Amino acid sequence: MTNEGRDAYVPAQVEAKWQRLWEERGTNSYTREKLEGAANPFFNLMMFPYPSAEGLHVGNIYAFTGADVHGRYQRMRGHDVFEPIGFDAFGIHSENFALKRGIHPMDLIPSNVKNFTRQLRRTGGMFDWRHIVDTTDPAYYKWTQWVFLQLFKAGLAERKEAPVNWCPSCKTVLANEQVIGGACERCGTPVEQRRIAQWFFTITRYAQRLLDNLATLDWSDSTRKAQENWIGRSEGAELRFPVLDAEGRETGTRIDVFTTRPDTIFGATYMVLSPEHPLVDEVTEEGQRPRVFAYREEAARKDLVARQKMDKTKTGVFTGGYCRNPATGKAIPIWIADYVLMEYGTGAIMAVPGHDERDFEFATAFDLPIVRVVAGEGQTADTPLSEAFSGDGILVNSGDFDGMPWEEGKREITEWLADAGLGESRINYRLHDWCISRQRYWGPPIPIIHCDACGPVAVPEEDLPVVLPRVEDFKPDDSGISPLARVEEWYRTTCPRCGSGARRETDVSDTFLDSGWYFLRYPSTDFEDRAFDQDMTSKWLPVKTYIGGNEHAVLHLMYSRFLTMVLHDLGLLPFEEPFTRFRAHGLITHDGAKMSKSKGNVVIPDPIIEEFGADTFRIYLMFLGPFEEGGDYRDEGIQGPHGFLHRLWDTVLSSADGEPDAAVERKIHRTVKQVTEQLPTLQYNTAVAALMECLNAVRAGGRQAVRAEVEPLVRMVAPFAPHVAEELWERLGNEGSIFHGAEWPSYDEAKTVDETVKVAVQVNGKLRGTVDVAPGSEQEAVVKLAQEEENVARHLEGLTVRKVVFVKDRLVNFVVS
């Protein structure tokens, strides 16, 4: 095939042309009227990027392309697809980077955003640039502050003192997930613990609903499971142990413990308090004080994560105090140990060394009594314990409950103790309240005013936004106090309630709050006087498809669900789950390894797009592996999709009028069927392969294609390679954009079937030949043909056919002996 008389495919030209035309014609953007009037709305959301200075990386583009292919496909099916994009630009990463560079974030972020925008446009996503969101724009964070106020007014924002991870080098509070092995994830400095008063959203009140609703969501299983585990519901009982004085009399104080095994209470031979437990002082006997306090101080020096991750060897100190086991009536010693966490349950446990691995280890180390209270099969009350036994069994050494299966004992013992006023059944969650305070500069100020007379008072909504002042020296210092606390002219204000002198809250809020509601803002960015418009919101939300990384499977998605639920309960949203369908994309590796700067294997997209074009790059990314699993980026691999588009270009431009070849036509119908089935389920790699196969069939033997053969191909390629599809569509004589209407091709089921099918012929399960038959041929005819096949006949010679297995259109298997 020659190129004579036709211009060659030059991706840069084609792509520049169509990006310009989309822009001019407003192909991908909605006016407010169009948003309001959309007949068939489809909100196609992808996780918005964090605009770092390095620019978009391949991982971003991979995710966005996968989402964009989906959006474009839905559009070609006739949906009004709204595909917005934005920038999640507040937060510690930007701030630290700005500090390192010596550029103010208010200068740095806009230039990053500009660069991201350029790159995003270049990749050919159908983003609606009229509806972008930038979390650092006062016009946006005004409403982030408004969201905070709605929770505050609903009593869901609480100020409480809490231990936090403190990085003495970054001079900042770290989230647990930012602490790796006891050290700051960014600088490696060992992390300490501090106590600071902070704002929390009481997400734990929603734990059960967040858990229950999971069943109703069309989400990746792995994501749902991650959420379930994070919520961590466990059923058990809260039991009360009376504290005893030196003479063995009850002091009136009781220690609450949470346990999932109330059935083992007869085996509780000691009690352990977390070092931070408020009753430590009270129960500690005079002579033990120095040791107990020393231990407590040591524990406080460790960060929260180290506390949990530390060595398996148990440490602890006896307080000298005792409490009464309410089941046995016996006095048991009270210890403190750092393996008991203040954050979980009640911060105190009844230790049952016979049936809990950790307690067993502790009891062994400190020579505390170990009693068996559950006997498994073949065991008795006296079978010695060489390790904690947590299996199934019946209760022993448990007074009246002896002989009872442990599951039943759980209920019975809880009931018994409840009747005695010593406990009740309880459900506990691992989920913690959401700490939204950040003692940093680069975030939206929390809209609260502290008044000596009135306490914390909400900033009146008409005074929003509380603008983050431009402060040249925003570096955090050792005080642990927010940088805004140094800006007196900013924080000095008057109380909105009583008018006396007051101070602004100087903490800013967590970036997860910015991203916890951004999807609500997108359709309503045309409204300046409300966070989200009621009509617009009920028209476009909840989000139809949300695509993003599994690294946000827990926090971002959980917080978004929580905020949506709260806003629903406040009567502000008609739905309580924001994302109908969520799919997590996989991870892109490079030469078999995760990309990282230290390995030097990071793929920079710009030069690739420059050399091969965005269309080729998009197809390659979608082709290199299953979208939900990721794949390996190999530099040479891009040649395949590159050649594919060149061949498509040549084939389309050299196509002639005429009737399609029958066999080719069938191939096309089969391809339309396959691709139509696979695009909605994100099986992009196999869909692309099918398109390649189809083009190969159209071109087989160097034949000239006819237009009816290439046209469906151009349409099917469009979601993957939108620019070249537009160009070819135009050159085929069509007016306007290929994405303008419902241009997705349809197929005829009857034409997906070939004239003949190859049937495999096996002898004893081994392939010995194939025969061509008409589809749907019956057993008798096929078997006859099969027996005549030369090679098959040889393998059957002299043998008795005992059985014939026949699968229509697939195979014949002769079972012989």
Added chain:
RNA sequence: GCCGGGGUGGCGGAAUGGUAGACGCGGCGGCCUCAAAAGCCGCUGUCCUCACGGGCAUGCGGGUUCGACUCCCGCCCCCGGCACCA
């Protein structure tokens, strides 16, 4: 330790229990071209055989089945997440 996802040619990866390796990369040979870019044709799991054909092959070991990459049981390894959660 727990939860999730994986292990298939030189490589990325395909395969409703029914011809394992689609599609693509890379490699080898050839064509077109002054040349390059793009393109075209053929071969390419492995071993035996000049060939026809045959043996062996989907992490390892068993099992179910006429037939297993696919289902069941028991292991090993890799990736991601969580981790003293009482």
